[in-house]
Amino acid sequence: MRILLSACILLGLPCLSPAQGQINGVIDKNPGKPHVAVPDFRATGAAAPLMAVFNTTVANDLQSAPVVNFIPKTLYPLQVPQQPSELVAGVAPASPRATTPQGTRLTDWSLPPVAANFLGIGYGAESRGSLVAFGWLYSAAPTIPFLQGAQVFGKIYTATLDEAGAVDAGHRYAADILAQFGGKSLVGTRIVFVSDRTGSKEIWVMNWDGTGQKQLTHYGSITTFPSASPDGRMVAFTTYASGTPAIQIFSLDSGRKLPFYNQRASLNSFVTFTPDSKNIIFSSTANGGAAQLYGASVDGSGFHRITASGAIEVEPKINPKTGADLVDVSGRSGLPQIYRMSIEGTDVQRLSAGTGEATNPAWSPDGAHIAFAWTRGFEPGNYNIFVMDVSSQQTTQLTANEGRNENPSWAPDATHIVYASKRGRQSQIWTMNADGTGKHQLTQAGNNEKPFWVNAEQ
Amino acid sequence: MDYRRALLTSTSALLLVVAAGCKHKAPPPPPPAPVAAPPTVGKPVINYFTAEPSTISSGQPSSLRWSVTDATNVQIESIGQVSPNGRRAVYPTSTTTYHMTATGAGGTTEGDALVTVAAAPAPAPTTTAPTLTPAEMLARQVQDIHFDYDKSDIRPEDQSILQANATALKTIFSMDNSFVVTIEGHADERGSAEYNIGLGDRRAAAVRDALVTTGLAAEKMKTVSYGKERPVCTDATEDCYARNRRAHFSAGQ
Structure with a gap:
């Protein structure tokens, strides 16, 4: 304004x-x-x-x-x-x-x-x-x-x-x-997502308007949970190609695999990048027990522990503005809720209200809001997209009576959100304005889910 | 003033009616039972005891399912003691009647479930029992463990399945000491895919840890979580959700 x-x-x-x-x-x-x-x-x-x-x-x-x-x-x-x-x-x-x-x-x-x-x-x-x-x-x-x-x-x-x-x-x-009016261009931005249109879940990438849909992985396994580095050059995801869920990082330019060392663990997954695109935080069971958050370099070296809650810790998302704090989904108070903590795992604070299940947090580019999926007063599994002002914890509901809505991800222009909506049998990728208006379907073929909005390459 | 009195009177009248109604609903207790009468605890009740499918061909599985209340001891002939609620796959080679005896403080109740084995297409040429490979034994004798929503602790009613699995796994490992099983943790479709990966991992680990306490070696049992990526059914019903919240055993990699 x-x-x-x-x-x-x-x-x-x-x-x-x-x-x-x-x-x-x-x-x-x-x-x-x-x-x-x-x-x-x-x-x-x-x-x-x-x-x-x-x-x-x-x-x-x-x-x-x-x-x-x-x-x-x-x-x-x-x-x-x-x-x-x-x-x-x-x-x-x-x-x-x-x-x-x-x-x-x-x-x-x-x-x-x-x-x-x-x-x-x-x-x-x-x-x-x-x-x-x-x-x-x-x-x-x-x-x-x-x-x-x-x-x-x-x-x-x-x-x-x-x-x-x-x-x-x-x-x-x-x-x-x-x-001219303060709108940030989305030209050059892309959306990575998961599609099963070939028969197995693979990572796909498309232009932000849904054009140019292109398959990135060919594992023929279960390959899912994509996220991208803030510089727009790397996509990280989880694949079962070697048996257990493990992290891979690909170059978005070449479509080639980059070196990444996975810890010996039943589970390594859910990568989030630091604002400089040099380090990551993810979930691992490397020390036994429930999945906890760990930090490492983008090649997996320098592995170090962040949380030790004893409860399931998944979906870490580093604040893209400060790089100093993160949100994640934790079972430490029972059903999954969204928590905020410092990048070292200290100053833990619950952000979601505690009712129902709150998952899939995603930061706005200015680090002031998170979009997330919440069942609120609905039955389990009936998720809708909400936006929370992180400082006041006031929430606004963006979807209603339009099936099951999950995995919001903010556009770099801070005014659009991409998400997955399951209306009937199949899930599809949709975009909307961050106030819930202007909903627009981007995918048609097969099941499409887990969208992540990728910044234009820097 | 008159109005207020009228209101008071009608309120009192209403209270009286309500009180009378309450009295009416609580009749005096019945006279004490004579000494010879049966005790107040009823006999065990077999809510159901079924075999599905009830007709199989020789060596194929049929699933016995049962639910018994007011019993302290439930026995099924040829299987032994079982939990009051449960299910068990059986592989009879001839028509078999499974006889259940449920004993409780109130007495004993019996029930039967019949599994009819259809005539084999060709007569078995030998008298020796067919030997199963470890993988076949795993598929037939080691059963899924099920979980409550958002939980990874093993339910009391699944302890007997866990013990039976432990026995079968000991036999399997003794037949082939290079054999490894993978315990898969699964979840129903309602939670987020991400959280369910973490939850399935807890379920598989809980089953492995419980089996280790029975004396099985941890290194023989790998775990993997599929979250909600590999459901056995996709209906939006509590029955289907319950079937998907499971730890499943498969031959190791």
Whole structure:
């Protein structure tokens, strides 16, 4: 919000819509946030059939973003400018208007019924076998005298001349718009997850929007519980390929196995990385008894004990902001609950309320919240996703009456959450906004579970 | 004032009615039983004693299941003493009636379960009993141990199964001293997959530790937790959940 305000001040614009209350048919889901209109881009030749995908991608990204209000296309003028030369600024015509707005004046967009604060325009083309999209963003205040001063940015997006390319270009254009209002781009981020679509549970990876789903492991065993390093380069997971659950770490770039020494134990699993991606904490039964938390380097050396609770300790998650504390799931008070402790295992504090079963904690990127799965007042197994403010321990419920929902993981933009939802017989991967709105299914084939949002590679 | 008195009166009347109702529901106790009458503790009750399937072919398993209340000693002929609630796989080679005698303070109750062995397709050519390999013995004679929700301690009713398993395992290890068993810990589908990995590990370890106390060598028994990854059934019923909360024995790796 602070970033958004400064953007408005920089641009010399009122942050509130100038005509709230006069707009018909617009549900203001983000009151006070800028209203953005982006009419459809068009193209000729080989690029023409790809623009529908491009336009849908841009609209979906802006609609699901919590930092802007995307104005429905049904309110737009019929004639749409495709480039700056088709658009004029200047003082609005005398009110009431003599003619219907054509769309070529900036005021056709800034005044009701569109009432946009910002207007995105552009077009697509084919150039030497590639898709090229030209995208602009303009401030659309009615008082702007000259178009040149109203331009926020103008960029060229080059991509492959196919649907995947159109999706990619659309995401990048939408990300550039959202970046103006404090929205962090998800471009380049990926989601690792578990799928049994080949007949056995394997680790898969896909782009954050569900495109480009790719199998990473081929053990033909049970391979599950993926997590990724904050630098976006490594994925750790658990496989039964050698009989007992053991940790493997793969390079996400090469898809190759990296060296990792597993302790002699019936169980080594549930890896979480430190913010510098150099060390890990995980669960092991190396000293007998119930699984406890241990620390080590990413190659498994320097193995050292963190907890000695005597109860089951699983799912450690290191605070990505501080690197100094962690949360985990512990049976020390009976049914599994979420606990917080220092990285040395001291200052243990229960975070979850103690009712029902609380599992699958996941930190928000700012280290202020955790998302988790909780049965609360429901019967065992009936999990829903909740978000807790860690300092006040206030919780907000994000899913309800939509099957069994588990394994939330925050997006690097801090405003999206990926999770697994089992509605009926099969589990699928979904994303939603961190306030529970904008739910969107990403996978279809087989059972898909245990998603983990991977940062763009650094 | 009148109103208040009326209210008081009606409240008292209501109390009287309630009190009368209570008295009505508690009739005077029956006269003391004559000396010759049976004691107050009833005879043991066999809630059920069944064989499933009741018809098998020779050497195939049938599962005896029983539940007895008010008994201090439950015997099944040819098996011996068993816990009041339990089940046991049997492998009769001819039609067998399993006879149960349940003895308690109140007397003795008897019951039968019949396992019919269908005629073998070919007559057995030899008189010697078929010898089982250690792996076959493990599959037939060593049974799953079951657990309560979120628990890994062995229930009293499963102690007899544990003892029978210990006996069978001793025989198996004496037949082949290189034989190793894997004790698999499993959980039902309700908890998280992650926590269930930890829970299944506790269950497998609890069974191994209990078997070690019977004199079996720890190094002969590996443990592995499958959590809820390898269920024997997938119905959302308490019966299925109970079947999945188990420690299962398999031939070692």
